[in-house]
Amino acid sequence: MMLKTLFMSSALIAATATTAAAQQLSVVCSSEQDHCDLVANEFRAASGADISLIRKSTGETLAQIRAESGNPKIDVWFAGTGDPHMIAAEENLTEASGANTTNLLGWAKNMAEITDGKAIGVYAGALGIAYNAELLKEKGLKAPACWKDLADPAYRGEIQVSNPNSSGTAYTEIATLVQLFGEDEAFRLLAEIGKNVNQYTKSGSAPVKAAARGESVFAIGFMANMVQQKNAGFPLEIVAPCEGTGYEVGAVSMIKGTKNTATAKQFIDFVLSPDGQKLGAQAQSYQTPSNLNTPVPPEVGNLSSVKLIDYDFATYGSSKTREKLLARWDAEVKSAGGAIEQ
Amino acid sequence: MKKTTALWLALGLAGYVLLPWYETDAGLLDPAVLAAYIRGEVPSGLAQMLFHGRWWLAAPLIGFAGSLAVLLVVKAQRQAAIGLVTFTAAGLALSAMQGLLIIPSGARLLSFPGTEVGQGSMGIGALLTFCGLLFTLTTGISGLGKGRGDAFVCGLIGAIVASVGVFVFYPVLHVLLRAFELRDKTGYGFGEFLPRLLSADIWGAKCLVFAGPCGSGTNSLILALMTGLGTTVLGLAFALIFTRTNFRAKGLLRVLTIIPIITPPFVIGLALILLFGRSGTVTNLLADVFELERTRWLYGFWGVYLAQVLSFTPIAFLVLIGVVEGVSPSMEEASQTLDADRWQTFRYVSLPLMRPGLANAFLLGFIESLADFGNPLVLGGNFNVLSTEIYFAIVGAVADPARAAILSIALLFLTLGVFLIQRRWVGKKSYTTVTGKADSGRHAALNPGLRAACYALALPWAAFTAVVYSMIAFGSLVKLWGYDHTFTLAHYARAFAIDIGHGLRFTGSAWDSFFTTLGIAAISAPLTALIGLATAYLLVRQRFFGKAAFEFSTMLSFAIPGTVIGVAYVMAFNFPPIELTGTAIILVIVFIFRNMPVGVRGGIAAMSQLDKSLDEASTMLGANSFTTARRVLAPLLGPAILAAVTYSFVRSITSVSAVIFLVSARHNMATSFIVGRVENGDFGVAIAYSAVLILTMLAAILTLQFTIGQRRLRRTNRLEAA
Structure with missing residues (x-):
C-alpha cells in the first residue's frame, strides 16, 4: 500500500511536470533584479518573443554553464562583470553571436575582439574607494584621495576589501594597481594597505555594504555599488583615486549549443542598442553604457570624469596572469598581516 | 508471492508496452502531448525497439519474458524465486546499462552497430518499467527467505536503496570523482589526492596554541562540536521545561x-550584525x-557560533521533545518508590x-x-x-572543482567519524519505554536545582x-x-502588491516565487517524512x-554541502x-533526499522507545508487517511524524x-x-519577504500540529505536584 502510494505520487509528478519548452528564450541575468526585470519586460514588448529570465550571480552562472555544457538549458547570459564571461569564452562555453558592434565604444569592441565575438561589452563601471562620512568624522580621520593614501597607518583596521581568490572585484583592484605602478611596487603597496585591512570578505560587494552600515570606515569596490548604497540613504562618500583607476566591463554572451539562436541574437542586439541600454539608468544601475548613441545619465556623468587607466583585458583577463598574480597575493599580501578584527 | 509478482510484472509491462519510453516535452496529460501519443508519435519502449531501430531497448524484455516464463513453468517456490531474481536482476542491469551507455549521439564508449540513432532521456514508460522490474526482484528476494520472507520489507529496502542510489550516489559520484583530477587537467590520478586532502590548509591547528589561523577543516570541526553540544543542551533544557515543569507560558515558548x-x-546573521556589529544597537548602548x-x-568564530546555536537549537528540541515525553513514568515512579530522590x-x-x-x-x-x-558567509570574517x-x-x-571535491571528502570524513562515535555511545542497550502495558503514572517533576538550571x-x-525576531x-x-x-510599508508593497482593479492580480515581485516555493514544499514534505520514517523503521x-552502510548512505546527502549537491545534480541530471x-x-527530489535524514534520525530516536512486543502482538494476531507499521507503529510516532513533516x-x-x-526562471x-x-x-x-515566509510557515506548522496532534499513550500528561 505504502509502496503504491509512493509510486503513484512519483508517477503523478512525472506525468504532470514539464520540461522547458524549446521556443522560449532562457536568459540568466547577473545584474540587479530591477534592471533584469526591466530588460526582460521591454524586450518582450519590443520583440514579442517569449522570454524567461532569472537572476544569478556571475560565479553561480559560470558554474552552472560549466556543469550543463553540451546540453545547455540557458540561451543567453546577460550582464555581470566581464572576467567570468571571458573565462567562459576561453573555455569554449559560449559562441559568437555575430552581433553588430560598429556603434560600440572602444572597450566594448576590444572585449569582443579578445573573445572572437563571444562576449561583447554592455557597460563599464569604475573601481573606487568609499568611506563612511559619519564614522570618518567620529574617528577624526582624513579622507583619502589616492590609492597610496590607503597605506596610511592611521587607517589601521579600518579598510575592508574582498578576497581576490573568491571575488573578481578584488582581482580587478590588484590588476589595476599592477598596471598603475608595475608589479613589484603594486604588491609592496598592497602589503602596506593589507596591514590596515580588517577583513578580506568573500563577496565583492560586501565591503561597500559594510562601510554603508558603519561596520568599516573604508571600502574598496565598484562605484556602481557605492552609488546604489549612497542613493539608498547611507552616509557614503565616493572617491575616484587620483592616480587613475581600473574598471570592469559588463558583458553579454550567447551560450554554445543553444537551440534558440535567432531569438538569442535578437536579445543581444536589443541589449546593445540604445533602447536596451537606457534601461540601466532607469533601474538605478549607474554604469557607462557601451553604445555611442545611448544617452549617458547625469549620475553616471560624474563617474565618467574619473581618470581611467587603459585596462589591458587581454593580459589581465587570461588565466595565466590571474594564477600568477593570485599566487603572489597569497604569498606577499595575505601573509603580511592585517586582517585584524577590531 | 506469485500474486504480488504478477501484479508488479503487469505494471512494469504496461509501462513498457503502452506508455512513451522517452521523456516528452510536457506531461502526458498535456493536450498536445496526448494528441501526439494517440497518433503514435511518442512510441513505447516495445515500439521503439520493434519499429524505430532501437534494438537495445530489448533489455527490459529479458526481465519480463524470463519472469513470466518462470511464473508459468516453475512450480517449486524456491526455484521460482531464484529464477525471478536472476531474470529481473539481469533485465534491470541491462536496462540501466543501455541508458548509461547510449546517449543522443550514439554509444558512449564502444561503437555498437546500429546505435547511431542515439536516444533521449527516459520518461514515464521507462520509470514504470524500472519500478515493475525492481519490485518483482524484491518480491523474488523475499521468496528466497531474506528479510524474514517479508515481501513488504524487501520491497521497501529495494525502493529506498534504489532511490538513494539514483538520487544520492549517482550525482555525488560526478563531483567526488573530480577529487582525483590532476591539477593540469590532463587526467585523473591518486598522486595529488592524499597530499591535498591532508594539507595544512585544511587541518592546520596553529590556532589551538594561539600561533596563527587554523585550517578550514579544524575550524569546522571545533565549530561543529561546540554547536552540536550547545544545541543539544539547550534543546534538552527546553524539552524538560515543556514536559517536566508547570511553566506558564509554554505556548509562547x-x-x-x-x-x-x-x-x-x-536573516539571522543580518539581525545579529544590527544588534552586535560595530554600529549595532546593543554595541552602541554598551558604548554609551x-x-x-x-x-x-x-x-x-563567536558570531558564527551564536548564529548557529540560535538557528539549530530547534532541531535538537524537535528530536528531544518526543523522546523526553516518551520516557515511561512507571520507570520514574519505580525509581522514586525505591527511595531515589528526583535528581x-x-x-x-x-x-x-x-x-x-x-x-x-x-x-x-x-x-x-x-x-x-x-x-559563516555573513559573519565568518576571517574565520x-x-x-x-x-x-x-x-x-x-578561480574555480577549482578538484579542491571542492577534496574539501567535501574532508567534510564527509568528519561526518562519518561523528556518526560512528554516536553509534558507539548509544550502543546496543534497550531504550524501550513505550510498551503495551497500562502505564498511567505521572512524570517526575524536576528537582529544584535542575529546574532552575x-x-x-x-x-x-x-x-x-x-x-532578534522583533528586530x-x-x-x-x-x-x-x-x-x-x-x-514604511513600501517593502511589503513592492514584494506583495495585489491589484484588484482588474480582477485579482498578484502584481508584487515576490508572488511567483512565493507560490512555487509553497507548492514544492507542500509536495516534498510528506514524501520526505514517508521515506525518512520508512527508513527508520527498517533500521530499528x-x-x-x-x-x-545503508544507514550511513541515507545520511550522505545531508552531510554534503548544498553547493556540492546542487552542482552534482546539474552534472548528473542535465543529460540522458x-x-x-x-x-x-x-x-x-533534491528536497526529499536532502531532508530525509531528519525523518530518519527522529524516527530512529522515537522508534527505539517502542517495545517490540507491540509488533509481535500485532504479528501474532495475523497482521503483516505493513499493517503493523501502519496501524500500530505510526499512531505511536505522532511527534516523530510531526517533526519530520514540519522540518522538511x-x-x-x-x-x-x-x-x-x-532554480530556473x-x-x-x-x-x-x-x-x-x-x-x-x-x-x-529581503526582510519583508522573510517576515512573510516566517508567518506563513508558522501558520502551516500550527495547522499541522492540530491535525497530526499528539499521540495518546493512555497516560495523562500530568506532572506530580511539585
Missing part, C-alpha cells in the same frame, strides 16, 4: 523555539552607558533513557553546523570553514530569540534598516545485510538517461545553497529571490 528554523538564511569600545568581535531519578533513570535522543540531536546539530553556509571554502572553490573567481539556560535564550519585524517596517528608521525494526534540470521535479517543509522553504543551481524559489536581494544590498524587501 513553543513558538520561540520553532521560529529560528523557519527563518530564511542570512559603560564606555566599552566598539569592536568587531561578532565577525569570526537521582533524573540522572540515573530518565537521562540514560534519553540517550538515543541526545545522540541523534547532537549528530543533527553537528552535521547542520558543518553544512551551514549562510551564517574560514569548509562549507564556504567549498562554495568559493566552485563559484569563486533549565530556566537559567532556556529563558534568557528565549528572550534573546524574541529580541527583524522592525527591520521590515522601516525605510533603511540600521540607518533611517522612518516607518529489521535486520538485513549491510545495515550500517535522466534529464530533470529546469523542471519542478528536480527541486522536489520548512527546510524546503529555507534551504538555499543546493537550490541556487537548480519558471521555477524560482523564495530563498534564491531573497539572496539576490541581499546581494544587491536591498535588505528591506
Whole structure:
C-alpha cells in the first residue's frame, strides 16, 4: 500500500511536470533584479518573443554553464562583470553571436575582439574607494584621495576589501594597481594597505555594504555599488583615486549549443542598442553604457570624469596572469598581516 | 508471492508496452502531448525497439519474458524465486546499462552497430518499467527467505536503496570523482589526492596554541562540536521545561523555539550584525552607558557560533521533545518508590533513557553546523570553514572543482567519524519505554536545582530569540534598516502588491516565487517524512545485510554541502538517461533526499522507545508487517511524524545553497529571490519577504500540529505536584 502510494505520487509528478519548452528564450541575468526585470519586460514588448529570465550571480552562472555544457538549458547570459564571461569564452562555453558592434565604444569592441565575438561589452563601471562620512568624522580621520593614501597607518583596521581568490572585484583592484605602478611596487603597496585591512570578505560587494552600515570606515569596490548604497540613504562618500583607476566591463554572451539562436541574437542586439541600454539608468544601475548613441545619465556623468587607466583585458583577463598574480597575493599580501578584527 | 509478482510484472509491462519510453516535452496529460501519443508519435519502449531501430531497448524484455516464463513453468517456490531474481536482476542491469551507455549521439564508449540513432532521456514508460522490474526482484528476494520472507520489507529496502542510489550516489559520484583530477587537467590520478586532502590548509591547528589561523577543516570541526553540544543542551533544557515543569507560558515558548528554523538564511546573521556589529544597537548602548569600545568581535568564530546555536537549537528540541515525553513514568515512579530522590531519578533513570535522543540531536546539530553556509558567509570574517571554502572553490573567481571535491571528502570524513562515535555511545542497550502495558503514572517533576538550571539556560535564550525576531519585524517596517528608521510599508508593497482593479492580480515581485516555493514544499514534505520514517523503521525494526552502510548512505546527502549537491545534480541530471534540470521535479527530489535524514534520525530516536512486543502482538494476531507499521507503529510516532513533516517543509522553504543551481526562471524559489536581494544590498524587501515566509510557515506548522496532534499513550500528561 505504502509502496503504491509512493509510486503513484512519483508517477503523478512525472506525468504532470514539464520540461522547458524549446521556443522560449532562457536568459540568466547577473545584474540587479530591477534592471533584469526591466530588460526582460521591454524586450518582450519590443520583440514579442517569449522570454524567461532569472537572476544569478556571475560565479553561480559560470558554474552552472560549466556543469550543463553540451546540453545547455540557458540561451543567453546577460550582464555581470566581464572576467567570468571571458573565462567562459576561453573555455569554449559560449559562441559568437555575430552581433553588430560598429556603434560600440572602444572597450566594448576590444572585449569582443579578445573573445572572437563571444562576449561583447554592455557597460563599464569604475573601481573606487568609499568611506563612511559619519564614522570618518567620529574617528577624526582624513579622507583619502589616492590609492597610496590607503597605506596610511592611521587607517589601521579600518579598510575592508574582498578576497581576490573568491571575488573578481578584488582581482580587478590588484590588476589595476599592477598596471598603475608595475608589479613589484603594486604588491609592496598592497602589503602596506593589507596591514590596515580588517577583513578580506568573500563577496565583492560586501565591503561597500559594510562601510554603508558603519561596520568599516573604508571600502574598496565598484562605484556602481557605492552609488546604489549612497542613493539608498547611507552616509557614503565616493572617491575616484587620483592616480587613475581600473574598471570592469559588463558583458553579454550567447551560450554554445543553444537551440534558440535567432531569438538569442535578437536579445543581444536589443541589449546593445540604445533602447536596451537606457534601461540601466532607469533601474538605478549607474554604469557607462557601451553604445555611442545611448544617452549617458547625469549620475553616471560624474563617474565618467574619473581618470581611467587603459585596462589591458587581454593580459589581465587570461588565466595565466590571474594564477600568477593570485599566487603572489597569497604569498606577499595575505601573509603580511592585517586582517585584524577590531 | 506469485500474486504480488504478477501484479508488479503487469505494471512494469504496461509501462513498457503502452506508455512513451522517452521523456516528452510536457506531461502526458498535456493536450498536445496526448494528441501526439494517440497518433503514435511518442512510441513505447516495445515500439521503439520493434519499429524505430532501437534494438537495445530489448533489455527490459529479458526481465519480463524470463519472469513470466518462470511464473508459468516453475512450480517449486524456491526455484521460482531464484529464477525471478536472476531474470529481473539481469533485465534491470541491462536496462540501466543501455541508458548509461547510449546517449543522443550514439554509444558512449564502444561503437555498437546500429546505435547511431542515439536516444533521449527516459520518461514515464521507462520509470514504470524500472519500478515493475525492481519490485518483482524484491518480491523474488523475499521468496528466497531474506528479510524474514517479508515481501513488504524487501520491497521497501529495494525502493529506498534504489532511490538513494539514483538520487544520492549517482550525482555525488560526478563531483567526488573530480577529487582525483590532476591539477593540469590532463587526467585523473591518486598522486595529488592524499597530499591535498591532508594539507595544512585544511587541518592546520596553529590556532589551538594561539600561533596563527587554523585550517578550514579544524575550524569546522571545533565549530561543529561546540554547536552540536550547545544545541543539544539547550534543546534538552527546553524539552524538560515543556514536559517536566508547570511553566506558564509554554505556548509562547513553543513558538520561540520553532521560529529560528523557519527563518530564511542570512536573516539571522543580518539581525545579529544590527544588534552586535560595530554600529549595532546593543554595541552602541554598551558604548554609551559603560564606555566599552566598539569592536568587531561578532565577525569570526563567536558570531558564527551564536548564529548557529540560535538557528539549530530547534532541531535538537524537535528530536528531544518526543523522546523526553516518551520516557515511561512507571520507570520514574519505580525509581522514586525505591527511595531515589528526583535528581537521582533524573540522572540515573530518565537521562540514560534519553540517550538515543541526545545522540541523534547532537549528530543533527553537528552535521547542520558543518553544512551551514549562510551564517559563516555573513559573519565568518576571517574565520574560514569548509562549507564556504567549498562554495568559493566552485563559484569563486578561480574555480577549482578538484579542491571542492577534496574539501567535501574532508567534510564527509568528519561526518562519518561523528556518526560512528554516536553509534558507539548509544550502543546496543534497550531504550524501550513505550510498551503495551497500562502505564498511567505521572512524570517526575524536576528537582529544584535542575529546574532552575533549565530556566537559567532556556529563558534568557528565549528572550534573546524574541529580541532578534522583533528586530527583524522592525527591520521590515522601516525605510533603511540600521540607518533611517522612518516607518514604511513600501517593502511589503513592492514584494506583495495585489491589484484588484482588474480582477485579482498578484502584481508584487515576490508572488511567483512565493507560490512555487509553497507548492514544492507542500509536495516534498510528506514524501520526505514517508521515506525518512520508512527508513527508520527498517533500521530499528529489521535486520538485513549491510545495515550500517545503508544507514550511513541515507545520511550522505545531508552531510554534503548544498553547493556540492546542487552542482552534482546539474552534472548528473542535465543529460540522458535522466534529464530533470529546469523542471519542478528536480527541486522536489533534491528536497526529499536532502531532508530525509531528519525523518530518519527522529524516527530512529522515537522508534527505539517502542517495545517490540507491540509488533509481535500485532504479528501474532495475523497482521503483516505493513499493517503493523501502519496501524500500530505510526499512531505511536505522532511527534516523530510531526517533526519530520514540519522540518522538511520548512527546510524546503529555507534551504538555499543546493537550490541556487537548480532554480530556473519558471521555477524560482523564495530563498534564491531573497539572496539576490541581499546581494544587491536591498535588505528591506529581503526582510519583508522573510517576515512573510516566517508567518506563513508558522501558520502551516500550527495547522499541522492540530491535525497530526499528539499521540495518546493512555497516560495523562500530568506532572506530580511539585
